[in-house]
Amino acid sequence: METIQETFIKKGVSVVPRLCPRHQAESIYQKIFEQIDHCAREVGCDIERYLSNVSRWVDPSPVTQSIHTWANVFLKNRLNEIMGQEVELKKTNIISKTAYASRAVPCHQDISYSPDQPYEFSLWFALHDVTQNDGVMEFLPYSHHAEIASAVDFWQPNFIDKVARSSAWRKNSIHLPVQAGDAILFDSRIWHRSADSQSHHLRFAIVTRWCRADYKPPPHIPEKIPADFGMWNCGQLTEALLKQGLETCFQQAITADLATYIRAWNVKLTQREKIPFPVDFIHAKQSLDDLLILQQASVLHNGGDAQGIVYPKLWTHLLEPLSKWLNKIKTEQTSIYHDRP
Ligand SMILES: O=C(O)CCC(=O)C(=O)O
Structure with missing residues:
Protein backbone atom coordinates (compact mmCIF):
# COMPACT_ATOMS: atom_id res chain seq x y z
CA MET A 1 0.00 0.00 0.00
CA GLU A 2 1.16 3.53 -0.84
CA THR A 3 2.34 5.69 2.07
CA ILE A 4 0.81 9.10 2.78
CA GLN A 5 3.98 10.69 1.44
CA GLU A 6 3.92 8.64 -1.79
CA THR A 7 0.30 9.56 -2.49
CA PHE A 8 1.06 13.21 -1.72
CA ILE A 9 4.00 13.26 -4.14
CA LYS A 10 2.12 11.44 -6.87
CA LYS A 11 -1.31 13.08 -6.69
CA GLY A 12 -0.47 16.34 -4.91
CA VAL A 13 -2.90 15.53 -2.09
CA SER A 14 -3.27 12.89 0.58
CA VAL A 15 -5.46 12.39 3.66
CA VAL A 16 -3.83 11.89 7.07
CA PRO A 17 -6.46 9.99 9.08
CA ARG A 18 -6.55 10.52 12.86
CA LEU A 19 -3.60 12.88 13.04
CA CYS A 20 -4.78 13.40 16.60
CA PRO A 21 -7.71 12.12 18.67
CA ARG A 22 -11.10 13.79 18.27
CA HIS A 23 -11.19 15.01 21.88
CA GLN A 24 -7.93 16.91 21.31
CA ALA A 25 -9.37 18.63 18.22
CA GLU A 26 -12.46 19.51 20.26
CA SER A 27 -10.49 21.04 23.10
CA ILE A 28 -8.34 23.05 20.64
CA TYR A 29 -11.55 24.38 19.08
CA GLN A 30 -12.92 25.40 22.51
CA LYS A 31 -9.86 27.58 23.15
CA ILE A 32 -10.13 29.14 19.70
CA PHE A 33 -13.83 29.83 20.21
CA GLU A 34 -13.16 31.59 23.54
CA GLN A 35 -10.59 33.80 21.83
CA ILE A 36 -12.95 34.66 18.97
CA ASP A 37 -15.68 35.55 21.45
CA HIS A 38 -13.23 37.87 23.16
CA CYS A 39 -12.21 39.42 19.80
CA ALA A 40 -15.86 40.06 18.90
CA ARG A 41 -16.40 41.92 22.17
CA GLU A 42 -13.24 43.90 21.57
CA VAL A 43 -14.61 45.29 18.29
CA GLY A 44 -18.02 45.87 19.89
CA CYS A 45 -20.20 43.31 18.14
CA ASP A 46 -21.67 39.89 18.85
CA ILE A 47 -19.87 36.75 17.72
CA GLU A 48 -22.35 36.08 14.89
CA ARG A 49 -21.69 39.50 13.35
CA TYR A 50 -17.94 39.09 13.83
CA LEU A 51 -17.95 35.67 12.14
CA SER A 52 -19.97 36.93 9.20
CA ASN A 53 -17.12 39.30 8.34
CA VAL A 54 -14.01 37.58 9.64
CA SER A 55 -13.26 34.00 8.60
CA ARG A 56 -9.47 33.74 8.68
CA TRP A 57 -6.84 34.54 11.32
CA VAL A 58 -3.14 34.44 10.56
CA ASP A 59 -0.44 33.94 13.18
CA PRO A 60 0.49 36.14 15.08
CA SER A 61 -3.07 36.65 16.27
CA PRO A 62 -4.86 36.26 19.62
CA VAL A 63 -6.93 33.57 17.88
CA THR A 64 -3.92 31.49 16.80
CA GLN A 65 -1.83 32.01 19.93
CA SER A 66 -3.20 28.96 21.76
CA ILE A 67 -2.07 26.65 18.92
CA HIS A 68 1.29 28.19 18.08
CA THR A 69 3.39 25.78 20.16
CA TRP A 70 1.17 22.80 19.31
CA ALA A 71 1.74 23.44 15.58
CA ASN A 72 5.47 23.94 15.97
CA VAL A 73 5.98 20.86 18.11
CA PHE A 74 3.21 18.30 17.63
CA LEU A 75 2.37 18.96 13.95
CA LYS A 76 6.03 19.36 13.04
CA ASN A 77 6.95 15.99 14.63
CA ARG A 78 4.10 14.22 12.88
CA LEU A 79 5.06 15.79 9.54
CA ASN A 80 8.75 14.94 10.02
CA GLU A 81 7.64 11.30 10.35
CA ILE A 82 5.24 11.40 7.39
CA MET A 83 7.72 13.15 5.09
CA GLY A 84 10.76 11.20 6.30
CA GLN A 85 12.75 14.42 6.76
CA GLU A 86 12.78 17.72 8.65
CA VAL A 87 10.05 20.17 7.76
CA GLU A 88 9.81 23.85 8.66
CA LEU A 89 6.65 25.71 9.63
CA LYS A 90 6.16 28.85 7.51
CA LYS A 91 2.69 30.09 8.38
CA THR A 92 -0.32 29.24 10.56
CA ASN A 93 -3.94 30.14 9.75
CA ILE A 94 -7.30 29.33 11.21
CA ILE A 95 -10.06 29.29 8.58
CA SER A 96 -13.78 29.07 9.33
CA LYS A 97 -17.07 28.39 7.66
CA THR A 98 -20.17 29.03 9.71
CA ALA A 99 -23.86 29.80 9.28
CA TYR A 100 -22.81 33.48 9.05
CA ALA A 101 -20.14 33.07 6.35
CA SER A 102 -20.82 29.88 4.47
CA ARG A 103 -19.55 30.62 0.96
CA ALA A 104 -17.12 28.65 -1.19
CA VAL A 105 -13.46 29.56 -1.45
CA PRO A 106 -13.05 29.41 -5.26
CA CYS A 107 -10.52 27.25 -7.12
CA HIS A 108 -6.94 28.44 -6.73
CA GLN A 109 -3.29 27.38 -6.41
CA ASP A 110 -1.82 28.57 -3.11
CA ILE A 111 1.67 29.19 -4.44
CA SER A 112 0.52 32.03 -6.72
CA TYR A 113 -0.44 34.14 -3.68
CA SER A 114 3.09 34.21 -2.30
CA PRO A 115 5.45 34.34 -5.30
CA ASP A 116 8.14 36.02 -3.19
CA GLN A 117 7.96 33.60 -0.25
CA PRO A 118 6.66 30.36 -1.68
CA TYR A 119 6.00 27.39 0.60
CA GLU A 120 5.85 23.74 -0.43
CA PHE A 121 2.70 22.27 1.07
CA SER A 122 -0.19 22.77 3.50
CA LEU A 123 -1.62 20.67 6.26
CA TRP A 124 -5.35 21.30 6.59
CA PHE A 125 -6.35 20.01 10.02
CA ALA A 126 -10.08 19.55 10.72
CA LEU A 127 -11.43 20.76 14.05
CA HIS A 128 -14.95 19.55 13.11
CA ASP A 129 -16.40 16.70 11.10
CA VAL A 130 -16.67 17.79 7.47
CA THR A 131 -19.21 15.94 5.35
CA GLN A 132 -20.08 16.70 1.74
CA ASN A 133 -22.43 19.50 2.91
CA ASP A 134 -20.16 21.25 5.38
CA GLY A 135 -17.82 23.20 3.07
CA VAL A 136 -15.75 20.17 2.08
CA MET A 137 -12.24 20.56 0.59
CA GLU A 138 -12.02 19.64 -3.11
CA PHE A 139 -8.93 18.96 -5.23
CA LEU A 140 -7.88 18.27 -8.80
CA PRO A 141 -5.39 15.42 -8.32
CA TYR A 142 -2.15 15.63 -10.38
CA SER A 143 -2.74 19.33 -11.16
CA HIS A 144 0.37 20.22 -9.14
CA HIS A 145 2.32 19.23 -12.28
CA ALA A 146 0.45 21.80 -14.41
CA GLU A 147 1.83 25.24 -15.20
CA ILE A 148 1.40 27.72 -12.35
CA ALA A 149 -1.24 30.33 -13.16
CA SER A 150 -1.48 33.85 -11.72
CA ALA A 151 -3.32 34.13 -8.44
CA VAL A 152 -7.10 34.08 -8.79
CA ASP A 153 -8.62 37.33 -7.49
CA PHE A 154 -11.97 36.12 -6.21
CA TRP A 155 -12.67 39.36 -4.36
CA GLN A 156 -13.64 41.06 -7.62
CA PRO A 157 -17.33 42.00 -7.67
CA ASN A 158 -19.28 39.50 -9.83
CA PHE A 159 -16.38 37.02 -9.83
CA ILE A 160 -17.14 33.74 -11.62
CA ASP A 161 -15.15 30.61 -10.78
CA LYS A 162 -14.33 29.46 -14.32
CA VAL A 163 -12.06 26.63 -13.15
CA ALA A 164 -14.87 25.07 -11.10
CA ARG A 165 -17.07 25.18 -14.23
CA SER A 166 -14.43 23.62 -16.48
CA SER A 167 -14.90 20.08 -17.75
CA ALA A 168 -11.51 19.02 -16.25
CA TRP A 169 -12.73 20.07 -12.81
CA ARG A 170 -16.20 18.57 -13.21
CA LYS A 171 -14.79 15.24 -14.44
CA ASN A 172 -11.69 14.80 -12.33
CA SER A 173 -11.98 16.73 -9.07
CA ILE A 174 -12.40 14.84 -5.81
CA HIS A 175 -13.88 15.96 -2.53
CA LEU A 176 -12.41 14.82 0.75
CA PRO A 177 -14.82 14.57 3.69
CA VAL A 178 -12.93 14.18 6.96
CA GLN A 179 -13.54 13.82 10.67
CA ALA A 180 -12.39 16.06 13.51
CA GLY A 181 -8.73 15.18 14.12
CA ASP A 182 -8.04 14.14 10.48
CA ALA A 183 -5.90 16.26 8.18
CA ILE A 184 -5.30 16.78 4.47
CA LEU A 185 -1.80 17.27 3.13
CA PHE A 186 -1.61 19.14 -0.18
CA ASP A 187 0.97 20.61 -2.53
CA SER A 188 1.01 24.42 -2.80
CA ARG A 189 0.66 24.07 -6.60
CA ILE A 190 -2.46 21.88 -6.66
CA TRP A 191 -5.78 23.37 -7.83
CA HIS A 192 -8.28 23.18 -4.98
CA ARG A 193 -11.23 24.94 -3.39
CA SER A 194 -13.62 24.57 -0.48
CA ALA A 195 -17.30 24.20 -1.33
CA ASP A 196 -19.99 26.38 0.21
CA SER A 197 -21.52 25.03 3.39
CA GLN A 198 -25.09 23.92 2.91
CA SER A 199 -25.47 22.54 6.41
CA HIS A 200 -24.24 25.79 8.03
CA HIS A 201 -22.50 23.64 10.66
CA LEU A 202 -19.34 24.98 12.26
CA ARG A 203 -16.35 24.04 10.10
CA PHE A 204 -13.07 25.30 11.54
CA ALA A 205 -9.66 24.19 10.30
CA ILE A 206 -6.07 24.90 11.27
CA VAL A 207 -4.22 25.41 8.02
CA THR A 208 -0.43 25.39 8.35
CA ARG A 209 2.08 25.97 5.53
CA TRP A 210 5.40 24.08 5.37
CA CYS A 211 8.63 23.41 3.48
CA ARG A 212 10.88 20.36 3.54
CA ALA A 213 14.55 21.11 4.30
CA ASP A 214 15.57 20.51 0.65
CA TYR A 215 12.64 22.44 -0.92
CA LYS A 216 13.48 24.24 -4.16
CA PRO A 217 10.67 26.58 -5.25
CA PRO A 218 9.56 26.35 -8.88
CA PRO A 219 11.59 28.69 -11.13
CA HIS A 220 8.62 30.64 -12.46
CA ILE A 221 5.74 31.82 -10.29
CA PRO A 222 3.67 34.47 -12.09
CA GLU A 223 3.20 37.87 -10.48
CA LYS A 224 -0.19 38.80 -9.05
CA ILE A 225 -2.27 40.84 -11.48
CA PRO A 226 -4.44 43.44 -9.72
CA ALA A 227 -8.05 43.67 -10.94
CA ASP A 228 -9.88 47.04 -11.24
CA PHE A 229 -11.17 46.45 -7.72
CA GLY A 230 -10.03 43.29 -5.97
CA MET A 231 -7.94 41.55 -3.35
CA TRP A 232 -4.76 43.57 -3.82
CA ASN A 233 -6.12 47.10 -4.15
O1 LIG B 1 -10.45 26.15 4.45
C1 LIG B 1 -10.91 26.60 3.43
O2 LIG B 1 -12.10 26.85 3.31
C2 LIG B 1 -10.04 26.91 2.23
C3 LIG B 1 -8.60 26.62 2.50
C4 LIG B 1 -7.75 26.81 1.30
O3 LIG B 1 -8.14 26.80 0.19
C5 LIG B 1 -6.31 27.01 1.52
O4 LIG B 1 -5.89 27.05 2.69
O5 LIG B 1 -5.58 27.14 0.55
Whole structure:
Protein backbone atom coordinates (compact mmCIF):
# COMPACT_ATOMS: atom_id res chain seq x y z
CA MET A 1 0.00 0.00 0.00
CA GLU A 2 1.16 3.53 -0.84
CA THR A 3 2.34 5.69 2.07
CA ILE A 4 0.81 9.10 2.78
CA GLN A 5 3.98 10.69 1.44
CA GLU A 6 3.92 8.64 -1.79
CA THR A 7 0.30 9.56 -2.49
CA PHE A 8 1.06 13.21 -1.72
CA ILE A 9 4.00 13.26 -4.14
CA LYS A 10 2.12 11.44 -6.87
CA LYS A 11 -1.31 13.08 -6.69
CA GLY A 12 -0.47 16.34 -4.91
CA VAL A 13 -2.90 15.53 -2.09
CA SER A 14 -3.27 12.89 0.58
CA VAL A 15 -5.46 12.39 3.66
CA VAL A 16 -3.83 11.89 7.07
CA PRO A 17 -6.46 9.99 9.08
CA ARG A 18 -6.55 10.52 12.86
CA LEU A 19 -3.60 12.88 13.04
CA CYS A 20 -4.78 13.40 16.60
CA PRO A 21 -7.71 12.12 18.67
CA ARG A 22 -11.10 13.79 18.27
CA HIS A 23 -11.19 15.01 21.88
CA GLN A 24 -7.93 16.91 21.31
CA ALA A 25 -9.37 18.63 18.22
CA GLU A 26 -12.46 19.51 20.26
CA SER A 27 -10.49 21.04 23.10
CA ILE A 28 -8.34 23.05 20.64
CA TYR A 29 -11.55 24.38 19.08
CA GLN A 30 -12.92 25.40 22.51
CA LYS A 31 -9.86 27.58 23.15
CA ILE A 32 -10.13 29.14 19.70
CA PHE A 33 -13.83 29.83 20.21
CA GLU A 34 -13.16 31.59 23.54
CA GLN A 35 -10.59 33.80 21.83
CA ILE A 36 -12.95 34.66 18.97
CA ASP A 37 -15.68 35.55 21.45
CA HIS A 38 -13.23 37.87 23.16
CA CYS A 39 -12.21 39.42 19.80
CA ALA A 40 -15.86 40.06 18.90
CA ARG A 41 -16.40 41.92 22.17
CA GLU A 42 -13.24 43.90 21.57
CA VAL A 43 -14.61 45.29 18.29
CA GLY A 44 -18.02 45.87 19.89
CA CYS A 45 -20.20 43.31 18.14
CA ASP A 46 -21.67 39.89 18.85
CA ILE A 47 -19.87 36.75 17.72
CA GLU A 48 -22.35 36.08 14.89
CA ARG A 49 -21.69 39.50 13.35
CA TYR A 50 -17.94 39.09 13.83
CA LEU A 51 -17.95 35.67 12.14
CA SER A 52 -19.97 36.93 9.20
CA ASN A 53 -17.12 39.30 8.34
CA VAL A 54 -14.01 37.58 9.64
CA SER A 55 -13.26 34.00 8.60
CA ARG A 56 -9.47 33.74 8.68
CA TRP A 57 -6.84 34.54 11.32
CA VAL A 58 -3.14 34.44 10.56
CA ASP A 59 -0.44 33.94 13.18
CA PRO A 60 0.49 36.14 15.08
CA SER A 61 -3.07 36.65 16.27
CA PRO A 62 -4.86 36.26 19.62
CA VAL A 63 -6.93 33.57 17.88
CA THR A 64 -3.92 31.49 16.80
CA GLN A 65 -1.83 32.01 19.93
CA SER A 66 -3.20 28.96 21.76
CA ILE A 67 -2.07 26.65 18.92
CA HIS A 68 1.29 28.19 18.08
CA THR A 69 3.39 25.78 20.16
CA TRP A 70 1.17 22.80 19.31
CA ALA A 71 1.74 23.44 15.58
CA ASN A 72 5.47 23.94 15.97
CA VAL A 73 5.98 20.86 18.11
CA PHE A 74 3.21 18.30 17.63
CA LEU A 75 2.37 18.96 13.95
CA LYS A 76 6.03 19.36 13.04
CA ASN A 77 6.95 15.99 14.63
CA ARG A 78 4.10 14.22 12.88
CA LEU A 79 5.06 15.79 9.54
CA ASN A 80 8.75 14.94 10.02
CA GLU A 81 7.64 11.30 10.35
CA ILE A 82 5.24 11.40 7.39
CA MET A 83 7.72 13.15 5.09
CA GLY A 84 10.76 11.20 6.30
CA GLN A 85 12.75 14.42 6.76
CA GLU A 86 12.78 17.72 8.65
CA VAL A 87 10.05 20.17 7.76
CA GLU A 88 9.81 23.85 8.66
CA LEU A 89 6.65 25.71 9.63
CA LYS A 90 6.16 28.85 7.51
CA LYS A 91 2.69 30.09 8.38
CA THR A 92 -0.32 29.24 10.56
CA ASN A 93 -3.94 30.14 9.75
CA ILE A 94 -7.30 29.33 11.21
CA ILE A 95 -10.06 29.29 8.58
CA SER A 96 -13.78 29.07 9.33
CA LYS A 97 -17.07 28.39 7.66
CA THR A 98 -20.17 29.03 9.71
CA ALA A 99 -23.86 29.80 9.28
CA TYR A 100 -22.81 33.48 9.05
CA ALA A 101 -20.14 33.07 6.35
CA SER A 102 -20.82 29.88 4.47
CA ARG A 103 -19.55 30.62 0.96
CA ALA A 104 -17.12 28.65 -1.19
CA VAL A 105 -13.46 29.56 -1.45
CA PRO A 106 -13.05 29.41 -5.26
CA CYS A 107 -10.52 27.25 -7.12
CA HIS A 108 -6.94 28.44 -6.73
CA GLN A 109 -3.29 27.38 -6.41
CA ASP A 110 -1.82 28.57 -3.11
CA ILE A 111 1.67 29.19 -4.44
CA SER A 112 0.52 32.03 -6.72
CA TYR A 113 -0.44 34.14 -3.68
CA SER A 114 3.09 34.21 -2.30
CA PRO A 115 5.45 34.34 -5.30
CA ASP A 116 8.14 36.02 -3.19
CA GLN A 117 7.96 33.60 -0.25
CA PRO A 118 6.66 30.36 -1.68
CA TYR A 119 6.00 27.39 0.60
CA GLU A 120 5.85 23.74 -0.43
CA PHE A 121 2.70 22.27 1.07
CA SER A 122 -0.19 22.77 3.50
CA LEU A 123 -1.62 20.67 6.26
CA TRP A 124 -5.35 21.30 6.59
CA PHE A 125 -6.35 20.01 10.02
CA ALA A 126 -10.08 19.55 10.72
CA LEU A 127 -11.43 20.76 14.05
CA HIS A 128 -14.95 19.55 13.11
CA ASP A 129 -16.40 16.70 11.10
CA VAL A 130 -16.67 17.79 7.47
CA THR A 131 -19.21 15.94 5.35
CA GLN A 132 -20.08 16.70 1.74
CA ASN A 133 -22.43 19.50 2.91
CA ASP A 134 -20.16 21.25 5.38
CA GLY A 135 -17.82 23.20 3.07
CA VAL A 136 -15.75 20.17 2.08
CA MET A 137 -12.24 20.56 0.59
CA GLU A 138 -12.02 19.64 -3.11
CA PHE A 139 -8.93 18.96 -5.23
CA LEU A 140 -7.88 18.27 -8.80
CA PRO A 141 -5.39 15.42 -8.32
CA TYR A 142 -2.15 15.63 -10.38
CA SER A 143 -2.74 19.33 -11.16
CA HIS A 144 0.37 20.22 -9.14
CA HIS A 145 2.32 19.23 -12.28
CA ALA A 146 0.45 21.80 -14.41
CA GLU A 147 1.83 25.24 -15.20
CA ILE A 148 1.40 27.72 -12.35
CA ALA A 149 -1.24 30.33 -13.16
CA SER A 150 -1.48 33.85 -11.72
CA ALA A 151 -3.32 34.13 -8.44
CA VAL A 152 -7.10 34.08 -8.79
CA ASP A 153 -8.62 37.33 -7.49
CA PHE A 154 -11.97 36.12 -6.21
CA TRP A 155 -12.67 39.36 -4.36
CA GLN A 156 -13.64 41.06 -7.62
CA PRO A 157 -17.33 42.00 -7.67
CA ASN A 158 -19.28 39.50 -9.83
CA PHE A 159 -16.38 37.02 -9.83
CA ILE A 160 -17.14 33.74 -11.62
CA ASP A 161 -15.15 30.61 -10.78
CA LYS A 162 -14.33 29.46 -14.32
CA VAL A 163 -12.06 26.63 -13.15
CA ALA A 164 -14.87 25.07 -11.10
CA ARG A 165 -17.07 25.18 -14.23
CA SER A 166 -14.43 23.62 -16.48
CA SER A 167 -14.90 20.08 -17.75
CA ALA A 168 -11.51 19.02 -16.25
CA TRP A 169 -12.73 20.07 -12.81
CA ARG A 170 -16.20 18.57 -13.21
CA LYS A 171 -14.79 15.24 -14.44
CA ASN A 172 -11.69 14.80 -12.33
CA SER A 173 -11.98 16.73 -9.07
CA ILE A 174 -12.40 14.84 -5.81
CA HIS A 175 -13.88 15.96 -2.53
CA LEU A 176 -12.41 14.82 0.75
CA PRO A 177 -14.82 14.57 3.69
CA VAL A 178 -12.93 14.18 6.96
CA GLN A 179 -13.54 13.82 10.67
CA ALA A 180 -12.39 16.06 13.51
CA GLY A 181 -8.73 15.18 14.12
CA ASP A 182 -8.04 14.14 10.48
CA ALA A 183 -5.90 16.26 8.18
CA ILE A 184 -5.30 16.78 4.47
CA LEU A 185 -1.80 17.27 3.13
CA PHE A 186 -1.61 19.14 -0.18
CA ASP A 187 0.97 20.61 -2.53
CA SER A 188 1.01 24.42 -2.80
CA ARG A 189 0.66 24.07 -6.60
CA ILE A 190 -2.46 21.88 -6.66
CA TRP A 191 -5.78 23.37 -7.83
CA HIS A 192 -8.28 23.18 -4.98
CA ARG A 193 -11.23 24.94 -3.39
CA SER A 194 -13.62 24.57 -0.48
CA ALA A 195 -17.30 24.20 -1.33
CA ASP A 196 -19.99 26.38 0.21
CA SER A 197 -21.52 25.03 3.39
CA GLN A 198 -25.09 23.92 2.91
CA SER A 199 -25.47 22.54 6.41
CA HIS A 200 -24.24 25.79 8.03
CA HIS A 201 -22.50 23.64 10.66
CA LEU A 202 -19.34 24.98 12.26
CA ARG A 203 -16.35 24.04 10.10
CA PHE A 204 -13.07 25.30 11.54
CA ALA A 205 -9.66 24.19 10.30
CA ILE A 206 -6.07 24.90 11.27
CA VAL A 207 -4.22 25.41 8.02
CA THR A 208 -0.43 25.39 8.35
CA ARG A 209 2.08 25.97 5.53
CA TRP A 210 5.40 24.08 5.37
CA CYS A 211 8.63 23.41 3.48
CA ARG A 212 10.88 20.36 3.54
CA ALA A 213 14.55 21.11 4.30
CA ASP A 214 15.57 20.51 0.65
CA TYR A 215 12.64 22.44 -0.92
CA LYS A 216 13.48 24.24 -4.16
CA PRO A 217 10.67 26.58 -5.25
CA PRO A 218 9.56 26.35 -8.88
CA PRO A 219 11.59 28.69 -11.13
CA HIS A 220 8.62 30.64 -12.46
CA ILE A 221 5.74 31.82 -10.29
CA PRO A 222 3.67 34.47 -12.09
CA GLU A 223 3.20 37.87 -10.48
CA LYS A 224 -0.19 38.80 -9.05
CA ILE A 225 -2.27 40.84 -11.48
CA PRO A 226 -4.44 43.44 -9.72
CA ALA A 227 -8.05 43.67 -10.94
CA ASP A 228 -9.88 47.04 -11.24
CA PHE A 229 -11.17 46.45 -7.72
CA GLY A 230 -10.03 43.29 -5.97
CA MET A 231 -7.94 41.55 -3.35
CA TRP A 232 -4.76 43.57 -3.82
CA ASN A 233 -6.12 47.10 -4.15
CA CYS A 234 -9.62 47.24 -2.64
CA GLY A 235 -8.35 48.69 0.66
CA GLN A 236 -6.57 51.66 -0.97
CA LEU A 237 -9.33 52.21 -3.54
CA THR A 238 -12.00 52.20 -0.86
CA GLU A 239 -10.07 54.70 1.23
CA ALA A 240 -9.53 56.99 -1.78
CA LEU A 241 -13.17 56.78 -2.94
CA LEU A 242 -14.65 57.41 0.52
CA LYS A 243 -12.32 60.39 1.04
CA GLN A 244 -13.08 61.87 -2.39
CA GLY A 245 -16.80 61.24 -1.85
CA LEU A 246 -16.80 63.16 1.45
CA GLU A 247 -15.07 66.09 -0.25
CA THR A 248 -17.17 66.18 -3.39
CA CYS A 249 -20.61 65.23 -2.00
CA PHE A 250 -20.46 67.08 1.34
CA GLN A 251 -17.50 69.49 1.05
CA GLN A 252 -15.98 67.68 4.03
CA ALA A 253 -12.25 67.56 3.29
CA ILE A 254 -10.46 65.38 5.83
CA THR A 255 -7.20 63.49 5.70
CA ALA A 256 -7.46 60.51 7.99
CA ASP A 257 -7.53 56.71 7.89
CA LEU A 258 -10.01 54.22 6.46
CA ALA A 259 -11.84 53.76 9.79
CA THR A 260 -12.44 57.53 10.04
CA TYR A 261 -13.81 57.73 6.48
CA ILE A 262 -16.10 54.76 7.17
CA ARG A 263 -17.42 56.41 10.33
CA ALA A 264 -17.94 59.75 8.57
CA TRP A 265 -19.94 58.08 5.77
CA ASN A 266 -21.92 56.18 8.37
CA VAL A 267 -22.98 59.45 9.99
CA LYS A 268 -24.16 60.77 6.60
CA LEU A 269 -26.17 57.63 5.91
CA THR A 270 -27.63 57.45 9.42
CA GLN A 271 -28.70 61.10 9.26
CA ARG A 272 -30.08 60.42 5.78
CA GLU A 273 -28.22 63.37 4.34
CA LYS A 274 -28.95 64.21 0.74
CA ILE A 275 -26.72 61.98 -1.37
CA PRO A 276 -26.40 62.98 -5.05
CA PHE A 277 -26.48 59.43 -6.47
CA PRO A 278 -28.87 56.50 -6.03
CA VAL A 279 -28.07 54.55 -2.88
CA ASP A 280 -29.85 52.02 -0.69
CA PHE A 281 -29.22 53.62 2.72
CA ILE A 282 -29.79 50.47 4.77
CA HIS A 283 -27.56 48.18 2.69
CA ALA A 284 -24.87 50.81 2.27
CA LYS A 285 -24.74 51.46 6.00
CA GLN A 286 -24.68 47.76 6.82
CA SER A 287 -21.83 47.19 4.35
CA LEU A 288 -19.85 50.02 5.95
CA ASP A 289 -20.45 48.60 9.45
CA ASP A 290 -19.24 45.21 8.19
CA LEU A 291 -16.11 46.73 6.69
CA LEU A 292 -15.37 48.51 9.95
CA ILE A 293 -15.54 45.17 11.81
CA LEU A 294 -13.20 43.58 9.24
CA GLN A 295 -10.86 46.56 9.38
CA GLN A 296 -10.66 46.46 13.19
CA ALA A 297 -10.22 42.67 13.16
CA SER A 298 -7.43 43.06 10.62
CA VAL A 299 -5.56 45.56 12.81
CA LEU A 300 -6.24 43.95 16.19
CA HIS A 301 -6.48 40.23 15.40
CA ASN A 302 -4.72 39.76 12.06
CA GLY A 303 -8.16 38.70 10.86
CA GLY A 304 -9.31 38.52 7.25
CA ASP A 305 -12.17 37.60 4.98
CA ALA A 306 -11.35 34.15 3.51
CA GLN A 307 -14.45 34.09 1.30
CA GLY A 308 -14.23 37.60 -0.18
CA ILE A 309 -17.62 38.84 1.04
CA VAL A 310 -17.12 42.25 2.66
CA TYR A 311 -15.45 44.45 0.02
CA PRO A 312 -17.52 43.24 -2.97
CA LYS A 313 -20.70 43.94 -0.96
CA LEU A 314 -19.56 47.49 -0.19
CA TRP A 315 -18.65 47.94 -3.86
CA THR A 316 -22.18 47.05 -4.92
CA HIS A 317 -24.01 49.05 -2.25
CA LEU A 318 -21.94 52.22 -2.13
CA LEU A 319 -18.61 52.37 -3.95
CA GLU A 320 -19.78 51.59 -7.47
CA PRO A 321 -22.56 54.23 -7.54
CA LEU A 322 -20.22 56.69 -5.81
CA SER A 323 -17.38 56.12 -8.28
CA LYS A 324 -19.75 56.44 -11.27
CA TRP A 325 -21.01 59.75 -9.89
CA LEU A 326 -17.48 61.01 -9.20
CA ASN A 327 -16.46 60.11 -12.77
CA LYS A 328 -19.48 61.94 -14.15
CA ILE A 329 -18.59 65.08 -12.18
CA LYS A 330 -14.99 64.84 -13.39
CA THR A 331 -16.08 64.47 -17.03
CA GLU A 332 -18.42 67.45 -16.71
CA GLN A 333 -15.69 69.60 -15.16
CA THR A 334 -13.21 68.60 -17.88
CA SER A 335 -15.68 69.45 -20.63
CA ILE A 336 -16.46 72.86 -19.04
CA TYR A 337 -12.71 73.52 -18.96
CA HIS A 338 -12.24 72.48 -22.61
CA ASP A 339 -15.34 74.41 -23.77
CA ARG A 340 -13.91 77.68 -22.46
CA PRO A 341 -13.34 80.24 -25.22
O1 LIG B 1 -10.45 26.15 4.45
C1 LIG B 1 -10.91 26.60 3.43
O2 LIG B 1 -12.10 26.85 3.31
C2 LIG B 1 -10.04 26.91 2.23
C3 LIG B 1 -8.60 26.62 2.50
C4 LIG B 1 -7.75 26.81 1.30
O3 LIG B 1 -8.14 26.80 0.19
C5 LIG B 1 -6.31 27.01 1.52
O4 LIG B 1 -5.89 27.05 2.69
O5 LIG B 1 -5.58 27.14 0.55
